[in-house]
Amino acid sequence: MKIVKILKNSFLILAACLVLSACATSKKSTGQMQGDVYTGTDTVEYLASGVPDRVFFATNESVLTTASRETLRKQAAWLRKNSNVTIVLEGHADERGTREYNLALGERRANAAKDYLMTYGISSDRISVLSYGKERPVDSGSNPLAWSKNRRSVTVKAN
Amino acid sequence: MIRILFILLFLLLPFKSNALIEVDITRGNLNPLPIAVSPLSIDENSRKNFEKILKKKNIGSEISIVVEKNLRTSGLFNPLNKDAFLQTPDIANIKPRFEDWSLIKAQALITGKVNFNDDKLRVEFRLWDVLAGKEMMALAFTTVPTNWRRVGHIITDKVYERLTGEKGYFDTRIIYVAEEGPKTKRIKKLAIMDQDGENNKFLTLGNELVLTPRFNPTSQMVTYLSYFKNLPRVYLLDIETGMQEVVGDFPGMTFAPRFSPDGKKIIMSFAKDGNSDIYTMDLENRIVQKITNHPSIDTSPSYSPDGKFICFNSDRSGYQQIYIMKSDGTNVKRISFGKGLYGTPVWSPRGDLIAFTKLHKGKFYIGVMRTDGTGERLLTENFYQEAPSWSPNGRVLIFYRETKTDSKGEGFSAKLWSIDLTGYNERLVDTPTDASDPSWSSLLSN
Numbered sequence: 166m167k168i169v170k171i172l173k174n175s176f177l178i179l180a181a182c183l184v185l186s187a188c189a190t191s192k193k194s195t196g197q198m199q200g201d202v203y204t205g206t207d208t209v210e211y212l213a214s215g216v217p218d219r220v221f222f223a224t225n226e227s228v229l230t231t232a233s234r235e236t237l238r239k240q241a242a243w244l245r246k247n248s249n250v251t252i253v254l255e256g257h258a259d260e261r262g263t264r265e266y267n268l269a270l271g272e273r274r275a276n277a278a279k280d281y282l283m284t285y286g287i288s289s290d291r292i293s294v295l296s297y298g299k300e301r302p303v304d305s306g307s308n309p310l311a312w313s314k315n316r317r318s319v320t321v322k323a324n
Numbered sequence: 325m326i327r328i329l330f331i332l333l334f335l336l337l338p339f340k341s342n343a344l345i346e347v348d349i350t351r352g353n354l355n356p357l358p359i360a361v362s363p364l365s366i367d368e369n370s371r372k373n374f375e376k377i378l379k380k381k382n383i384g385s386e387i388s389i390v391v392e393k394n395l396r397t398s399g400l401f402n403p404l405n406k407d408a409f410l411q412t413p414d415i416a417n418i419k420p421r422f423e424d425w426s427l428i429k430a431q432a433l434i435t436g437k438v439n440f441n442d443d444k445l446r447v448e449f450r451l452w453d454v455l456a457g458k459e460m461m462a463l464a465f466t467t468v469p470t471n472w473r474r475v476g477h478i479i480t481d482k483v484y485e486r487l488t489g490e491k492g493y494f495d496t497r498i499i500y501v502a503e504e505g506p507k508t509k510r511i512k513k514l515a516i517m518d519q520d521g522e523n524n525k526f527l528t529l530g531n532e533l534v535l536t537p538r539f540n541p542t543s544q545m546v547t548y549l550s551y552f553k554n555l556p557r558v559y560l561l562d563i564e565t566g567m568q569e570v571v572g573d574f575p576g577m578t579f580a581p582r583f584s585p586d587g588k589k590i591i592m593s594f595a596k597d598g599n600s601d602i603y604t605m606d607l608e609n610r611i612v613q614k615i616t617n618h619p620s621i622d623t624s625p626s627y628s629p630d631g632k633f634i635c636f637n638s639d640r641s642g643y644q645q646i647y648i649m650k651s652d653g654t655n656v657k658r659i660s661f662g663k664g665l666y667g668t669p670v671w672s673p674r675g676d677l678i679a680f681t682k683l684h685k686g687k688f689y690i691g692v693m694r695t696d697g698t699g700e701r702l703l704t705e706n707f708y709q710e711a712p713s714w715s716p717n718g719r720v721l722i723f724y725r726e727t728k729t730d731s732k733g734e735g736f737s738a739k740l741w742s743i744d745l746t747g748y749n750e751r752l753v754d755t756p757t758d759a760s761d762p763s764w765s766s767l768l769s770n
Binding site: 227260261262263264265266268269270272273275276277280294295296297300301302303304305306307311 | 535549580595598643668728
């Protein structure tokens with residue numbers, strides 16, 4: 166009995182250690198980021214069940230990541246089912262760039278999302294694009310995690 | 325807005341001698357020139373009249389305070405404490421006792437007189453070289469009383485020009501974006517103020533996002549970006565009448581506007597399908613011309629003062645860099661080759677330099693380089709700063725700076741700052757609210 170109890174306790178301690186160390190590493194090195202692309206769902210809203218409204222980008226990039234493509238495929242499927250819905254793609258940049266360049270970058274990001282939706286059969290008539298540059302951050306932090314949440318294209322229902 | 329209504333009445337003894345004092349503005353403010361600004365003298369009758377109209381007890385002293393503050397801010401002059409002045413303003417204006425002024429170490433002296441004349445404000449002033457014991461300049465102006473601050477600015481411009489050999493920048497205004505509210509929901513309004521931060525006025529209500537206002541160098545027109553009805557477009561605004569109109573009929577976002585040096589064209593970016601190119605629109609015949617044609621981001625265009633060249637920002641090399649080209653879009657040449665990213669190039673009104681923002685290793689810099697990209701010089705480093713705008717004489721840059729927020733995302737602020745081309749004399753420009761995107765006007769009077 167006693168031995169079992171000791172074993173049990175040490176197991177618990179071991180498990181706790183594992184959890185703690187996992188927390189420590191994930192917080193320090195990646196958080197909810199992969200490279201410098203945000204992969205969490207902190208700020209995400211859902212257009213429908215299982216259809217996230219936004220995709221995230223790396224610094225100075227407008228290339229869609231694997232995760233972004235998956236999100237956009239879900240959006241496309243939902244848009245095909247709801248053919249009366251029109252959308253605005255709002256492109257954003259983080260605060261670490263000049264205002265004018267960021268306006269162009271936001272537009273480029275939103276268009277990357279638009280192009281991808283179009284390859285899944287969504288007509289360009291249903292999509293408009295609006296860049297906010299760095300004017301509308303979702304996270305007011307001045308750190309890499311906040312910036313990664315702000316580099317985004319958000320799909321917003323327009324009607 | 326009241327148009328320029330200064331009449332140069334007469335020019336007393338325009339004295340020119342090379343032996344008199346000079347201020348070297350190319351070397352920074354290590355030894356600002358000690359100067360005494362005597363309060364402008366005023367007779368009791370005039371004083372009472374102005375007190376009634378302007379609610380200022382002694383308009384003569386008030387004008388001299390404007391001059392004094394301008395001179396101090398320039399970093400080139402050290403206005404001396406008035407308590408040390410031995411001679412009364414009225415007598416000093418007739419005949420300064422130079423021994424008294426040199427005793428308090430003044431090298432130059434400004435004196436003057438204010439009169440109430442036909443409901444107008446009449447001001448005369450003199451600039452004296454204390455060591456040589458000579459009058460260097462004497463001028464008189466007549467204007468409406470409410471223009472008294474401008475009289476102070478014009479006096480400063482004349483003194484600055486006489487002592488440095490270059491035009492001043494004091495009778496000018498700054499247009500900028502006033503900011504309020506949390507970082508995630510910032511409210512932005514166009515605002516305008518005198519160069520010294522006085523007479524602040526909001527030009528829009530904050531109902532829509534507005535960005536990057538820029539003065540027309542030849543008139544009181546402004547071009548800026550507005551998100552009116554969620555359609556980001558370049559607008560034109562007449563500050564005097566408040567009339568606004570959209571510039572051109574573009575099927576998408578137009579942004580990064582600036583005037584050509586003759587004020588007749590607007591140059592800007594137009595974004596379509598993820599690609600931004602540079603366009604111009606002639607304000608008279610409304611003809612739109614495409615200037616760049618490249619599948620990269622081309623933005624932040626700025627003309628050379630002769631209108632023959634354009635510098636701009638492009639990421640065609642993979643990253644943001646500065647390029648120049650002829651104004652028809654030919655002969656595109658990259659000029660920035662240092663480490664880091666470069667943005668917001670602005671051509672100096674003198675023509676020889678381009679000011680820019682640089683991002684390198686997580687720091688932002690305001691710097692200048694020659695128009696061929698050589699001689700890069702970084703003037704100031706900070707967590708975030710960008711968008712330099714030149715004073716009309718090309719000696720000072722104004723830009724904005726943002727603070728880093730704390731771990732809770734709080735403590736954000738945006739402020740205007742100025743710095744001399746020499747890299748000295750960095751100063752906070754006071755504004756009633758947070759501020760960004762400053763643009764310096766030309767001299768209002770010449």
